[in-house]
Amino acid sequence: MTFQRTLIAACAAGLMATTAFAMTPAEHKAAKESISADYKMNKQKCDALKANAKDICVKEAKGAEDVAKAELEAQYKPSAKASQKVAEARADAAYAVAKEKCDDLTGNAKDVCVKDAKAEHVKAKENAKVAAAQAKPADTAAEKAANVAEARKDATAEKNEANYKAAKERCDAMSGDLKSKCVDDAKRMYGQS
Incomplete structure (x- = not known):
């Protein structure tokens, strides 16, 4: 009997809290x-x-x-x-602010700035997708885990590609063997082929 009263009180408090925080159209x-x-x-x-x-x-x-x-x-x-x-x-x-700040730069420094801003943008958007997958209800724990794992896998691929592009842009300031080594290192670091 005490448990039922506690449960009823908790439900009532929850409903009151919901209506207390609900926003009217006005x-x-x-x-x-x-x-x-x-x-x-x-x-x-x-x-x-x-x-x-x-x-x-x-x-x-x-x-x-x-x-x-x-x-x-x-x-x-x-x-x-x-x-x-x-x-x-x-x-x-x-991203919009970071990209605009890049306009104060020129040449390769500006290009690197824009690619870095894009990489941060991709990272934030992909993290939001993973968080949404974690928050999304699923029928079973296994299904939820699979959905979250898939979202993380996709996010990692997108982030690695954006980070690779930024790293590769830094290599453009170099030349010859140094540039080739820089690009190869970036490919290896971010799993690009």
Whole structure:
């Protein structure tokens, strides 16, 4: 009898917590408007800057808006997919800013910067996919383990390819045997053929 009362009390508390954290459509709309207002204010601050500093500022403002929107949707309609979208929005925002910062560089240094930014972007997006696979329900533990293993395998392949491209770009600053050795080392390190 005590166990049943405890169970009922726990269920009631859970339902109350769920309704306490649930967002009404009006609250959702107000939060969206607040995010848009914050974006406009942050973007306006960029007007005082010049050249690439202004471009970076604008990318940061847009990225913050996109992340805030994804977080809002995850709060409004929580799900594993919504959580994945938040992680992907963060990855996309970081990538856009990092790529924009590369514009301050030239030549091979810029190319390396862009490839490094892309490798970080791929890493973050692939990690989000693995996290989504871990959060996704499955009929059996074996099925879930297989799904997570497959996601990790795919993620590792994608990350290795992006890291290889970045490493290979660094080799382009070299020449002759040194460049060949650099490329061979990168292939070996990242499992590329």
